Amino acid sequence: MVRAGIIGLGKMGISHCAILGAHPDVDLVAVCDTSSLLNDVFKRHTKFEFFTDYQKMIDTMKLDCIVIASPTKYHGDMVSYALKNNVHVFCEKPFALNADEGKLLAKRADDAKLVNQVGYHNRFIGTFNEAKRLLSANVIGELYHFLGESYGPVVLKEKGGTWRSEKGQGGGCLYDYASHTIDLINFILGKPVKVKGTLLKNIFSADVEDAVYSSLTLQSGLTGQLSVNWSDDTYRKMSTQITVLGKKGKLIVDATELKIYLKEDNKAAGLEKGWTTKYITELTPLVNFNLRGEEYTSQIDHFIDCIKTKKSTTISSFASATDTDELITLLLKDNQ
Amino acid sequence: MERVIFGDNQFFGVNHSSDEKSRAQAIRFKDNKAIMDVLDIAIDEGINTFMCTTHDRIADICKTIRENPAKYKDFKIYPCMPYAHKYANAVTELGIMGTIKQYVPGNIFSTVAKGGMAFVKKDFISMMELLIDAELKMFKGINTPVVFLQNVITDMLLGLGMTDFLVGFYNHVKKKHNAEAGFITMNLPLLLDTLEGAGIKNPIICASINKAGFRVSGSVAEYEKVIAEKRCRLIAMQVFAAGALPPKEALEYVCKLDGVESILFGASSRGNIKQSKGLIDTLSK
Numbered sequence: 001m002v003r004a005g006i007i008g009l010g011k012m013g014i015s016h017c018a019i020l021g022a023h024p025d026v027d028l029v030a031v032c033d034t035s036s037l038l039n040d041v042f043k044r045h046t047k048f049e050f051f052t053d054y055q056k057m058i059d060t061m062k063l064d065c066i067v068i069a070s071p072t073k074y075h076g077d078m079v080s081y082a083l084k085n086n087v088h089v090f091c092e093k094p095f096a097l098n099a100d101e102g103k104l105l106a107k108r109a110d111d112a113k114l115v116n117q118v119g120y121h122n123r124f125i126g127t128f129n130e131a132k133r134l135l136s137a138n139v140i141g142e143l144y145h146f147l148g149e150s151y152g153p154v155v156l157k158e159k160g161g162t163w164r165s166e167k168g169q170g171g172g173c174l175y176d177y178a179s180h181t182i183d184l185i186n187f188i189l190g191k192p193v194k195v196k197g198t199l200l201k202n203i204f205s206a207d208v209e210d211a212v213y214s215s216l217t218l219q220s221g222l223t224g225q226l227s228v229n230w231s232d233d234t235y236r237k238m239s240t241q242i243t244v245l246g247k248k249g250k251l252i253v254d255a256t257e258l259k260i261y262l263k264e265d266n267k268a269a270g271l272e273k274g275w276t277t278k279y280i281t282e283l284t285p286l287v288n289f290n291l292r293g294e295e296y297t298s299q300i301d302h303f304i305d306c307i308k309t310k311k312s313t314t315i316s317s318f319a320s321a322t323d324t325d326e327l328i329t330l331l332l333k334d335n336q
Numbered sequence: 337m338e339r340v341i342f343g344d345n346q347f348f349g350v351n352h353s354s355d356e357k358s359r360a361q362a363i364r365f366k367d368n369k370a371i372m373d374v375l376d377i378a379i380d381e382g383i384n385t386f387m388c389t390t391h392d393r394i395a396d397i398c399k400t401i402r403e404n405p406a407k408y409k410d411f412k413i414y415p416c417m418p419y420a421h422k423y424a425n426a427v428t429e430l431g432i433m434g435t436i437k438q439y440v441p442g443n444i445f446s447t448v449a450k451g452g453m454a455f456v457k458k459d460f461i462s463m464m465e466l467l468i469d470a471e472l473k474m475f476k477g478i479n480t481p482v483v484f485l486q487n488v489i490t491d492m493l494l495g496l497g498m499t500d501f502l503v504g505f506y507n508h509v510k511k512k513h514n515a516e517a518g519f520i521t522m523n524l525p526l527l528l529d530t531l532e533g534a535g536i537k538n539p540i541i542c543a544s545i546n547k548a549g550f551r552v553s554g555s556v557a558e559y560e561k562v563i564a565e566k567r568c569r570l571i572a573m574q575v576f577a578a579g580a581l582p583p584k585e586a587l588e589y590v591c592k593l594d595g596v597e598s599i600l601f602g603a604s605s606r607g608n609i610k611q612s613k614g615l616i617d618t619l620s621k
Contacts, residue, residue, distance in 0.1 A: 016492075019498055021495040021496055021497055024495065037433065040460075044460070044500075045498045047497055096438045234359075234362075236348070236362070237424075256355050257355070271569070279579070279580060280581070281577050282580060286553070286554065287553060288553055289495060289523055289553055290491065290522035290551060290553045291495060292488055
C-alpha cells in the first residue's frame with residue numbers, strides 16, 4: 001500500500017481525498033488544512049489523521065506521497081519540503097507562481113527520482129489524447145493556425161471573496177482557467193514560447209482578470225490564439241476546446257467529442273473525406289472509482305502507478321507544468 | 337417505483353457526449369413552457385414519474401403542477417439534490433465557509449455567535465438536514481415519494497468514508513419528509529457494500545448501467561454480479577451510454593437484467609419518448 005497525505009481541503013483537495021480514499025492501492029492516512037471547521041468535520045466523521053501544520057504531518061506520518069491542493073502561492077515551500085523528505089508529490093495546478101522556482105523544483109524532483117505530477121487533468125481525457133495522436137500522424141496536413149478556448153461561469157457578479165480574487169495569489173482567470181488551456185495547447189500541439197497582443201480584462205473582479213486573450217507562438221513556429229473567459233454564464237460548467245487548422249483539414253476537440261474535417265480520404269488513419277465525429281464514450285477507459293469524471297481518477301491512478309513501478313516521468317510532470325507557468329509570466333508582462 | 341422514469345438532463349443542457357448538443361438543448365428549453373410541454377408528452381405516453389435536480393428552474397415547473405391539481409394528480413417527482421454546479425461554482429468564488437453562509441438557511445454562523453445548538457454540538461449532520469429542508473422547499477404540495485442524493489455528493493462522501501452523512505440523509509428524508517431516500521452513484525458496488533455495512537438494507541440506488549460500460553466503475557461484469565444479487569432497489573440510468581448505443585440494443589440489455597427495477601431516460605421529442613417507452617414495455621414483458 002502507498003501511504004498518502006493531502007495538504008489543502010478546498011474543492012480539489014476534497015475531491016482528491018475521496019479518490020485516494022477509495023483507491024485500492026492507497027492508504028490515505030493524513031490530511032492537513034488550517035480551517036477549524038474542516039478540522040471538526042474530518043476529526044468527527046473520517047478515519048484520517050488531521051493536521052494543521054503540513055511540516056508536522058510530513059515529519060511524523062511516514063508518507064510515500066503527498067497531494068498538495070493549497071492556494072498556489074504556498075506550492076513552492078510545500079513541494080520543496082516534501083522533496084527534502086523524499087516524498088513523491090502530486091501538486092495542483094498552476095504549479096508555481098514563480099516559474100524559476102518551478103524549474104528548480106522540477107530539477108530537484110527529477111534528480112531525486114521522485115514521482116512528480118501536476119493536476120492538469122485534461123491530459124487524461126480520451127478526446128484530447130486522440131487529437132494528439134491524430135495530429136502526430138499528420139492527418140490534417142501542415143498546420144497553419146490554432147485556437148485554444150475555455151469558458152465558464154465562475155465570477156458573474158461584482159463581489160469578491162477568496163484567495164482566487166486577490167492579486168498575486170495565483171487566482172484570477174489566467175491562473176485558474178487559462179492555465180488549463182495553455183497546458184492543453186502544450187500537450188497537444190507543443191510548447192508556447194512567445195506571446196503578443198495580450199488583453200487581460202477585468203469584467204467583474206476588481207483585482208484580477210476575468211478574461212484572457214492573446215496571440216501565441218509555439219516552439220515549432222506555429223501561431224494561434226488563446227481566448228479564455230470565466231465570466232461567461234452561457235456555459236453550464238468549464239468548457240475547453242482546441243481548434244486546429246491544417247492544409248488538409250480541420251480538427252475541433254473538447255472534453256466530450258472530437259470532430260475532424262478532411263479534404264480527402266485518409267486511408268491510413270481510417271478517416272473519410274468530410275466530417276468524422278468521435279465521442280468520449282468510445283475513448284474513455286474504465287476507472288475503479290468515479291467522481292466528477294474519469295480523468296480525475298485516471299490522473300491519480302497514473303501518479304500511484306508511477307510510484308509503484310518507480311517511473312519518475314509522468315504525463316503531466318513538474319517540468320511540463322513549468323512551461324505553463326513561464327507562459328503565464330509572459331502574458332502578464334505583455335499586458336503591461 | 338414505476339418501470340419507466342423520466343429524466344431532466346435534456347432540459348438543462350446536460351449531454352454527456354457533446355457540449356454542442358448541450359448548448360442546443362439549453363437554447364431549446366429556454367422557456368419553462370418548453371419543459372412543461374415535453375413533460376406533458378411524457379405523461380401522455382404513460383410516464384408519471386419525473387426525476388429532476390433541485391435546479392432553480394424546477395421551482396416554476398412545480399408551480400405549474402400545483403396550479404393544475406386535476407391534470408397532475410398521478411404525477412410524482414423524485415427530487416435529486418443538490419444541484420451541484422451551484423455549490424461548486426460558489427466554492428470557487430466564496431470558499432467553503434462563504435458557501436455555507438450563503439446557502440445554509442437562517443445563517444448558521446450567526447447562530448454560532450449566539451451559542452445556538454448547531455454550534456455547541458458542532459453538529460454537521462444537523463447542518464446537512466437544514467440544507468435538505470431548504471432544497472426541498474420548492475416541492476411543497478407535490479408528491480415526492482423518493483428523494484435522491486446526487487452522485488457527486490454521494491460519491492464524494494463514499495470516497496471520504498463519511499458514511500455518517502449518507503446515513504443522516506437516509507434518516508432525515510424518512511423521518512422529516514416522509515419519503516424514501518435514494519442515492520445516485522457512479523460506484524454501485526462500493527456504495528451498496530458501504531450502505532449495507534452501515535445497516536441500510538435494500539436501499540434505493542440509481543446507477544449507470546449499460547452494455548458499453550460508460551460511467552460504470554470497475555467492470556460491466558462486476559456490475560452484473562451485484563445487480564443479480566438483488567440487494568437493492570435499482571434504477572438504471574445512462575442506459576444509452578450517452579448515445580453510444582442504438583436504443584433497441586441498449587434497452588434489450590437493461591430490460592433483461594433481473595434486478596433492475598426501473599429505467600430512467602430523458603428525451604425531448606414525442607418520437608423518442610414513445611419509442612423508448614414502447615421498447616421498455618415490450619422488452620419487459
